Amino acid sequence: MADSFFYDTATLPSKTIAEIADETGLDDASREGLFALFGRTLATKTILMSPELSVFHEVALPGETVRPHRHGTHQITYVLRGSLRYGNRVTGAGMGYYSPNRPYSWTAGDDGAEWLEIHAGEPQAFVE
Numbered sequence: 001m002a003d004s005f006f007y008d009t010a011t012l013p014s015k016t017i018a019e020i021a022d023e024t025g026l027d028d029a030s031r032e033g034l035f036a037l038f039g040r041t042l043a044t045k046t047i048l049m050s051p052e053l054s055v056f057h058e059v060a061l062p063g064e065t066v067r068p069h070r071h072g073t074h075q076i077t078y079v080l081r082g083s084l085r086y087g088n089r090v091t092g093a094g095m096g097y098y099s100p101n102r103p104y105s106w107t108a109g110d111d112g113a114e115w116l117e118i119h120a121g122e123p124q125a126f127v128e
Contacts, residue, residue: 009045015044015045016041016043016044017040017042021034038067044056044058045057053121054118056116056117056118057114058116059112060112061108061112062110068105068127070101070104071101071119071124071125072101072126073119073121073122074098074119075098075119077096077098077099077117078116079094079114080116081111081112081114083108083111084097084107084113084115085108086104086105086106087105090109
């Protein structure tokens, strides 16, 4: 289990999907599959990643979309700014979405979106 710590999201390093793909050394086909699923510009800051709990600070540009996927964990998304559209439902600041390891997708609103993503464990990306 991780030791106690304080954090400031303003000082945490942010990585886009494209930067993550570059760092992990994916082959071209895997990179294109990742980009098709999550796009290239979704930005992530890792607050905590452990076998018990993972927390990420995410930012999406206006109109950015992720295709249906799941993470292999129970997940809560809590919107801080902007909005995320899940089908015909829109979550705005102070709202969120719970997924019990089921596929979901979203599109960021006209002002983009910023949210916290909380997982019970270490998330993976699964496409059905």
